[in-house]
Amino acid sequence: xxxxxxxxxxxxxxxxxxxxxxxxxxxxxxxxxxxxxxxxxxxxxxxxxxxxxxxxxxxxxxxxxxxxxxxxxxxxxxxxxxxxxxxxxxxxxxxxxxxxxxxxxxxxxxxxxxxxxxxxxxxxxxxxxxxxxxxxxxxxxxxxxxxxxxxxxxxxxxxxxxxxxxxxxxxxxxxxxxxxxxxxxxxxxxxxxxxxxxxxxxxxxxxxxxxxxxxxxxxxxxxxxxxxxxxxxxxxxxxxxxxxxxxxxxxxxxxxxxxxxxxxxxxxxxxxxxxxxxxxxxxxxx
Amino acid sequence: xxxxxxxxxxxxxxxxxxxxxxxxxxxxxxxxxxxxxxxxxxxxxxxxxxxxxxxxxxxxxxxxxxxxxxxxxxxxxxxxxxxxxxxxxxxxxxxxxxxxxxxxxxxxxxxxxxxxxxxxxxxxxxxxxxxxxxxxxxxxxxxxxxxxxxxxxxxxxxxxxxxxxxxxxxxxxxxxxxxxxxxxxxxxxxxxxxxxxxxxxxxxxxxxxxxxxxxxxxxxxxxxxxxxxxxxxxxxxxxxxxxxxxxxxxxxxxxxxxxxxxxxxxxxxxxxxxxxxxxxxxxxxx
Numbered sequence: 213x214x215x216x217x218x219x220x221x222x223x224x225x226x227x228x229x230x231x232x233x234x235x236x237x238x239x240x241x242x243x244x245x246x247x248x249x250x251x252x253x254x255x256x257x258x259x260x261x262x263x264x265x266x267x268x269x270x271x272x273x274x275x276x277x278x279x280x281x282x283x284x285x286x287x288x289x290x291x292x293x294x295x296x297x298x299x300x301x302x303x304x305x306x307x308x309x310x311x312x313x314x315x316x317x318x319x320x321x322x323x324x325x326x327x328x329x330x331x332x333x334x335x336x337x338x339x340x341x342x343x344x345x346x347x348x349x350x351x352x353x354x355x356x357x358x359x360x361x362x363x364x365x366x367x368x369x370x371x372x373x374x375x376x377x378x379x380x381x382x383x384x385x386x387x388x389x390x391x392x393x394x395x396x397x398x399x400x401x402x403x404x405x406x407x408x409x410x411x412x413x414x415x416x417x418x419x420x421x422x423x424x425x426x427x428x429x430x431x432x433x434x435x436x437x438x439x440x441x442x443x444x445x446x447x448x449x450x451x452x453x454x455x456x457x458x459x460x461x462x463x464x465x466x467x468x469x470x471x472x473x474x475x476x477x478x479x480x481x482x483x484x485x486x487x488x489x490x491x492x493x494x495x496x497x498x
Numbered sequence: 499x500x501x502x503x504x505x506x507x508x509x510x511x512x513x514x515x516x517x518x519x520x521x522x523x524x525x526x527x528x529x530x531x532x533x534x535x536x537x538x539x540x541x542x543x544x545x546x547x548x549x550x551x552x553x554x555x556x557x558x559x560x561x562x563x564x565x566x567x568x569x570x571x572x573x574x575x576x577x578x579x580x581x582x583x584x585x586x587x588x589x590x591x592x593x594x595x596x597x598x599x600x601x602x603x604x605x606x607x608x609x610x611x612x613x614x615x616x617x618x619x620x621x622x623x624x625x626x627x628x629x630x631x632x633x634x635x636x637x638x639x640x641x642x643x644x645x646x647x648x649x650x651x652x653x654x655x656x657x658x659x660x661x662x663x664x665x666x667x668x669x670x671x672x673x674x675x676x677x678x679x680x681x682x683x684x685x686x687x688x689x690x691x692x693x694x695x696x697x698x699x700x701x702x703x704x705x706x707x708x709x710x711x712x713x714x715x716x717x718x719x720x721x722x723x724x725x726x727x728x729x730x731x732x733x734x735x736x737x738x739x740x741x742x743x744x745x746x747x748x749x750x751x752x753x754x755x756x757x758x759x760x761x762x763x764x765x766x767x768x769x770x771x772x773x774x775x776x777x778x779x780x781x782x783x784x
Contacts, residue, residue: 400716401716407697411748459753469696473734473745
């Protein structure tokens with residue numbers, strides 16, 4: 213029951229946008245994929261790897277005759293794109309995004325778009341520390357989860373179309389309220405990322421001396437710190453409340469461990485490390 | 499120029515001890531490897547996988563005729579073992595350990611053993627979250643770094659013998675003062691481990707809801723939280739000062755990031771994430 217689109221517009225042709233373009237074409241979900249971006253070089257690469265068929269630097273012009281628009285730009289640019297699209301797109305067009313933070317974006321759509329809402333927020337949990345259209349992968353979404361954060365007054369057709377879209381490219385859809393989504397990803401992704409960057413900074417303070425004592429644990433643990441600074445800046449700025457809350461919770465946990473150590477509390481420390489082990493198993497569903 | 503030992507005693511036949519036994523035998527560094535431990539079951543497994551030739555539950559008795567003793571027990575048990583060995587071992591016997599914390603252990607040896615000191619502290623940076631003699635791996639030390647933390651009044655023969663031992667099993671030796679070693683591993687290993695356990699706890703607080711938003715980043719980042727609680731308890735208790743200092747430094751960095759977010763400071767956040775990226779490259783020597 214896959215819907216087919218005549219013209220799909222993908223704004224932002226990085227890893228997520230480029231991979232989506234490949235998947236839309238490979239699975240014949242879109243007749244034509246039009247890539248929109250700010251930099252012609254990225255669009256040219258996306259076209260050369262087959263992720264898009266056409267190039268545009270103007271979202272409004274590109275979306276005028278589209279029946280599907282997927283916003284794959286950093287979170288901070290999605291609200292502007294929603295403003296640009298509101299009075300431009302055909303009445304029946306389906307619009308979604310892939311940003312890692314949802315409450316601010318969905319609230320903006322609810323505040324400014326006509327009802328029932330044809331924009332539906334999405335967050336596919338796919339990708340890696342790689343970025344750029346040259347890493348586009350037709351299988352990127354295979355086996356991933358996509359969180360959808362529908363509004364109260366959501367257009368049912370749009371909701372089902374977006375759900376079918378993610379399922380068609382291999383993702384499993386889970387529905388969450390936008391605020392809960394943001395709280396959860398603050399814990400599972402944003403706080404860990406900030407923490408990894410801090411750990412890398414604290415290790416690097418010792419210059420070359422630290423290298424012999426860097427093991428696989430440190431390497432694995434700080435891998436996510438290799439992500440793009442501007443993406444993570446925007447994530448922090450569009451999920452401020454949940455991240456601040458997570459940072460405060462982290463501060464409290466670290467302070468509790470500090471107290472165990474300062475008090476020489478062997479039993480407290482052993483319980484803490486047991487709880488960490490057990491928590492990891494639970495969080496990973498093991 | 500490998501030295502050969504007639505009787506090597508390995509106390510503690512977990513991953514590190516078992517793998518060392520296999521390597522000593524495979525490379526014909528020891529004629530006979532005697533495993534010492536508290537639990538006969540572990541020793542039986544170590545013997546069945548070929549890591550040791552003989553079994554003993556009594557360190558003093560086992561070490562009486564040894565020319566090499568390697569203490570592979572958790573850090574907190576090494577000082578007791580040093581007491582047991584001091585008046586027992588032959589005068590020419592070489593003694594080292596593999597504990598992850600060095601200052602407390604080396605200070606104990608310096609305070610209680612005769613000079614020049616025949617015990618030399620070692621910390622091979624090998625191993626993983628696996629444990630137990632059943633995971634013994636003859637190649638575990640291949641390509642690893644071993645930090646040696648010699649005392650001021652070190653017996654030169656003992657120092658060179660221990661260095662040659664680690665090199666013979668495939669490790670590259672780096673020398674560091676014990677206190678600096680402990681400070682560095684607090685940053686590269688102990689703080690990251692504590693942090694990973696806290697992150698796992700904070701994610702697990704949301705129960706099953708968190709699972710769809712758990713990605714590879716979280717999985718990699720918290721892998722080290724799967725280590726043995728009693729080992730990590732002992733590491734914390736034998737490296738208290740450096741870990742508390744690291745926890746305080748971490749608290750300050752997280753508080754600084756919290757301020758960037760609370761103040762909506764885009765430039766500050768971008769600099770922070772850039773610095774994290776750059777710091778990781780530097781720490782990994784890239």
